Amino acid sequence: MLDHRQLIKRQQILADFGEFALRSDDLDEVLREACRLVSDAVETRRSKVLEIQEGGEKLRVRAAVGWQPDIVGLELDMDDHTSETYSIRTGEPVITQDITTEKRFKTPNFMREAGVAALANVPIFLPGNRAYGLLQVDDVEPRDFGEEDTQFLRTYATILGPVIDRLYKVQALQSTTERFALVVENACDYAIFVADPQDRIVDWHKGAQKIFGWTAEEATGMSGSELFTPEDRARGEDRKEIETARHEGSAPDVRWHVRKDGSRVFLDGSTMCLRNPDGSVRGFLKIGQDVTERHRTEQRLLESEALQRALIAGVPQLVWRARSLGFRIWSSPQWERFTGQRDEDSVGMGWLDAVHPDDRELVTAAWMGAEAKGGLDCEYRIRRASDGEYVWHHSRSLPGSGLGLEWLGTCTDVQELKELQSSQEVMLAELQHRTRNIVAVIRSLSLKTIESSLTLEDFGEAFGHRLAAVARVQSLLSQLGDYERITFDDLLEAELAAHVNDREKIKLDGPPGIRLRSRAIQTFALALHELATNAVKYGALASPQGCLTIRWRLENGYDGETPALLLEWVETGVENMPAADAPAQGSGYGRELIERALPYQLKAKTTYEMGADGIRCTILAPIAFGPRKE
Incomplete structure (x- = not known):
């Protein structure tokens, strides 16, 4: 039984922790203080908080008191045979009074090696009954944790859950606010x-x-x-x-x-x-x-199109006169020259013989509704006598003033306009597709650069360089003819020229003229940009003895038929390779682009390895056509 002094002490500790949690927005600081206070309350030498990792298969030590500093960050498998896992999954405290006699559960080796003799596990739940992890107190001597200890620890963990949830939300809000501020301050358009x-x-x-x-x-x-x-x-x-x-x-x-x-x-x-x-x-x-x-361009285009339609509709090429329902009473010499029909052959409904069979029903229906609409306006194909081809014409007519039911109309050749409209639709679709792709690339670049930038200056520099890489590709694409393609050596030359002045450390080995698919080139060019940037800043081109070898060739793809480009990027002679978390290791956007974006977007196979003296990267991507045959 706890005496009055101990009860008062534990109540004071609960109050102290509550006050501390309200003052601090640092989750690690709050968890360390929670460990310190709980150890003091139950008079154990050690305590720690374990956090469930993403995926729910591991526990990670988030904070600890009484342990060596390197215990923080240690990960444990959520083994069904451990008391930690059992406590979390059942939602109940688990007490081990003496691990030497414990038969129910396995005790992690690091705890045995550290001399832990007794422990108490209490699960921590966030609001909504979401499991966060575990509060664990440890003692180096066997100990009988009593009912008072268990209930205190449960109360303590119940308080800790909402505190952790609040700090998570504070951190998320701060992160969102910072990203929003960066985007807003840089969205100058x-x-x-x-x-x-x-x-x-x-x-x-x-x-x-x-x-x-x-x-x-x-x-x-x-x-x-x-x-x-x-x-x-x-x-x-x-x-x-x-x-x-x-x-x-x-x-x-x-x-x-x-x-x-x-x-x-x-x-x-x-x-x-x-x-x-x-x-x-x-x-x-x-x-x-x-x-x-x-907006001004669109207005000018609309005005231009309106004027064009007026001019085309107003220039008579084939002129005729007719009565109701298209009963023709006269055809001009232009009609006769174009169709080969004499005037006497075209009168009545004879003119329909010159209309494409598939269009005759459409023209007849247009005439039937012409009087109600107050005019005739339709398009159909008319046979050209010189070669027998059917040519699109736009037929327009209004009832003649003072002529009763007589109609005066014209048929204007719109074949070229039809073809132009079809071509414009194709060109517009391609322009829209490329625009969407570029916007998607720039949006992805901005988000990824924001995520990896610590300061606005970092963001500005990195985003500027990546936008320059995108611009270089667009510049190459804009210089192509209708059936031309960018070649790999041209793309590589443009990227190297943007980064390197001295080519003595670079060895190029590959055939010229391997053509690339335009729709896939943007992502591939960004990969070259990231490799070149890394080499200049941290890799072979930044080391006195460094050497960069770039090899490429055309191979068969996965199906054995589709051509694929194989790129080998090999750096050697790099001194003082950076630590695992350094940018040169490719742990940021560059490596993610190569290892994840290229396989996803281009169906490429990639490798990215750190040798003892530099980076080695391979990319096999089905984006090539092969050299153009002369």
Whole structure:
């Protein structure tokens, strides 16, 4: 039985831990203090907290007191025969009074070697009954942990669970906030700002300053309505947008806006309502991309297309006159020259003989609805007498004024326009595909670079270099003809030229002219960039005695038929190879790109090894066509 002094001491320890947990946001610090206090409370020499690792197959020592410092980080298998695993899976404390007589469970070797004689395991659960790990107290002498000890440890673990959960959420929030701040501060092509419930600006980011011209000091307190054009304000569009966001959660903001100097900028964005936990409006977040040039280009294109359609439709090539339902009464000499039909052969419904058989039903239906629609407008194919080919024509007609039911119409050759439209659709589809790919690559680069960057300067430098690599590939692609392909040696030369001035340490061995598939080249080029960057900073090209050998050749792919490019990147003579967690080991984006992205995106087989004196990497990727045959 515990005496009064011991009970008071344990209550004080619970209070002390609660106060400490409220003051600290450092999980490791809180867990160390938890171990110290629990050891003091139950008067053991040692204690530790074990955390379940991702996958649920291992336990890792997260914090410890009374042990050697290197115990922290030690991982244990979650063996069904250990008391630790049993306690976590049953949710019950497990006591071992003397491990020399323990028959139920195995005791980890490191604990026996450290002289542990008795232990008590108490599972730690996060809110929602999610298992976190284990609180374990150890003694170097056999000990009978009593019911008071067990219940105290259970109480202690029950308090510890919500504390750990809170600190996890604090860490996640801090990380998310930092990433969001980095993205917002570097998204200079987007106007991002926050307004209060009355639409007064309270937070003005760099992108907004760049696009609108007002500094943060000037913009703060300004009404968001001042960014609208005078005509939109007169129509109440500014208030309508805010009220729509207030009631529906968001509102589109795609319109012209006014800059500080009075000029106009077209934004494609939205306004989102921010709410407090009680549902009241906290303010509005506004995000808009400057698409002024794109909008103007689209407008010019629409105007150009409208003018083109008017010109094409208004130039008569084949002229005719007809009565209701297409009963023709006259065909022009142009019709006769084109179709070979004489006027007397085309009158009545004879002109249909020159129309493609598959289109005659369409033309007849168009005539049947022409009077109700007030005009005829259809396209169909007409046979050309000179070669028997059918050529697309656009037929338009209106009832002639003062001519009763007589119609005067023309057929305009639109064959070339049809072919051009089809070609444009193909080109547009390819442009959209490449644009999506580039946006996806840049988005992935930004996210991966943010994850691996400790400072904004680190991010700027790394992201800038990777964007330069993307730009080099796009530059090579833009110089190609219709049926040309980038060759591997050209790609490699462009990447080496961007990183290396002195080629004495580099040996190249491979055939010229191996052509690469354009859709796969971007990711492959980034892999070359990461290898070259690593070699210049840490590898063979950074060492006095270093040497870089690059070999490549064309091989058969996995199916024995599809050509594949085999690249061998071998560095030797590297002095003072860096530690396992150093960037040169390829533990960051570069290695992940080679070992994971290439196999996933290109179906490549890769290896990435650290030799005693440098990196050795191989890539076998089915992205090649082979050399062009002259």
